[in-house]
Amino acid sequence: MATPTREPNRREQILAAAAAKFARYGFHGVGIDDIGAAVGISGPALYRHFRGKEAVLAEMLTGISDTLLAGGRERVGGEDPAADLDRLVAWHVGFALGNPDLITVQARDLDSLGSPDRNRVRERQRAYVEVWVDVLCRLHPGLARSTARAAAHAAFGLINSTPHSTRLSSGAMTDLLHRMARAALAEVTG
Amino acid sequence: MATPTREPNRREQILAAAAAKFARYGFHGVGIDDIGAAVGISGPALYRHFRGKEAVLAEMLTGISDTLLAGGRERVGGEDPAADLDRLVAWHVGFALGNPDLITVQARDLDSLGSPDRNRVRERQRAYVEVWVDVLCRLHPGLARSTARAAAHAAFGLINSTPHSTRLSSGAMTDLLHRMARAALAEVTG
DNA sequence: CGAGGATGTTAACGGCGGCTCACGCCACTC
DNA sequence: GAGTGGCGTGAGCCGCCGTTAACATCCTCG
Numbered sequence A, B: 001m002a003t004p005t006r007e008p009n010r011r012e013q014i015l016a017a018a019a020a021k022f023a024r025y026g027f028h029g030v031g032i033d034d035i036g037a038a039v040g041i042s043g044p045a046l047y048r049h050f051r052g053k054e055a056v057l058a059e060m061l062t063g064i065s066d067t068l069l070a071g072g073r074e075r076v077g078g079e080d081p082a083a084d085l086d087r088l089v090a091w092h093v094g095f096a097l098g099n100p101d102l103i104t105v106q107a108r109d110l111d112s113l114g115s116p117d118r119n120r121v122r123e124r125q126r127a128y129v130e131v132w133v134d135v136l137c138r139l140h141p142g143l144a145r146s147t148a149r150a151a152a153h154a155a156f157g158l159i160n161s162t163p164h165s166t167r168l169s170s171g172a173m174t175d176l177l178h179r180m181a182r183a184a185l186a187e188v189t190g
Numbered sequence C: 001c002g003a004g005g006a007t008g009t010t011a012a013c014g015g016c017g018g019c020t021c022a023c024g025c026c027a028c029t030c
Numbered sequence D: 001g002a003g004t005g006g007c008g009t010g011a012g013c014c015g016c017c018g019t020t021a022a023c024a025t026c027c028t029c030g
Helices: A010-025 A034-039 A041-047 A053-074 A080-098 A100-108 A113-140 A145-160 A168-190 B008-026 B032-040 B041-046 B053-074 B081-098 B100-108 B117-141 B145-160 B170-189
Strands: none
Touching: A010 A034, A010 A100, A034 A041, A034 A053, A034 B170, A041 B081, A053 A080, A053 A113, A080 A100, A080 A113, A080 A145, A080 A168, A100 A145, A113 A145, A145 A168, A145 B145, A145 B170, A168 B081, A168 B145, A168 B170, B008 B032, B008 B053, B008 B100, B032 B041, B032 B053, B053 B081, B053 B117, B081 B100, B081 B117, B081 B145, B081 B170, B100 B145, B117 B145, B145 B170
């Protein structure tokens, strides 16, 4: 091919391919050559775009946590906590269904990251959880934050189970997960 | 120590230690020496008890899937599908809270297994899901099995999120997860 | 008490995989 | 058209890791 369309950014191709591989085999189960082959280049060419294999994972995970946190914050702060929670659920369901590989990698390979990046990602994740906890506590005054935190984690688990599912149509799946998550969280008042 | 209590079965110590390591770092992220060190022996002594590193994972995963399936089958077949479902939820919550490492490894490292063992485990997992699907379909006549399957997976995700949670007391956590899972599954009728 | 088997140890091999290096292309600009 | 810089390749180094081998120890039993 005579440079049909000069790829604008190889980096994103690599990130997407690596996400798919990492999601299936785990960070340590995927080689540099595997990632390269998945985007049509072979082996060490990757070092023209990233400082190393771990840098690929780092950029992937910081991107996910930044996106989730930013999207979550955009959707709260309304007058009605119930509506806020509804938007949070919709946001998370949409992200998980749209990016199953990323959701899997984030849940799975965070500990393969070196301390500096890992701490950064953990911080964002913690902040994202607190967004949910705040809304839950506003919705149910008197609810202990530790209980709200456990409930939020459970809701994430429910929604993130997407990748393992025999997928229904996207619309049906969105609707099902949304309703199940809402029902589960409604149970949190005690 | 002058052989205080000769360890009856090293194998189970190794399995437990390996489960903890695998859960944290992934199968490929843990070395033979790491596992050995965790039980007080060093390195290749492991080969006195297992044919190799993969054999450890294989025994772990087949054990989990056998246990889950057997426990699930014991708890269904009553006259009341709602009571069956309740027992299934209680069973799964108890297992997940009692064995967070195993739950993590099962969800994470199945693809690191060679074909023969992997297929065996997959078969058991599939059968276990069908136990849930059967109960859901008896409880909600007319429910499509594919929808029931998606709902079951979502419930597993909710319950299995345990390891990532800042744990409440065991009793409170059991109660919370049980109620959330029940509420989520009740939403499945459409 | 001496043979044998279960359980460990250290040393060493062999392959794999991440990473570096030296080099080849183009595309674009003075 | 020669220089420059982005992008890719193939060869090779080096360290890690799963596995094997050769050798110790100790308990058990005839």
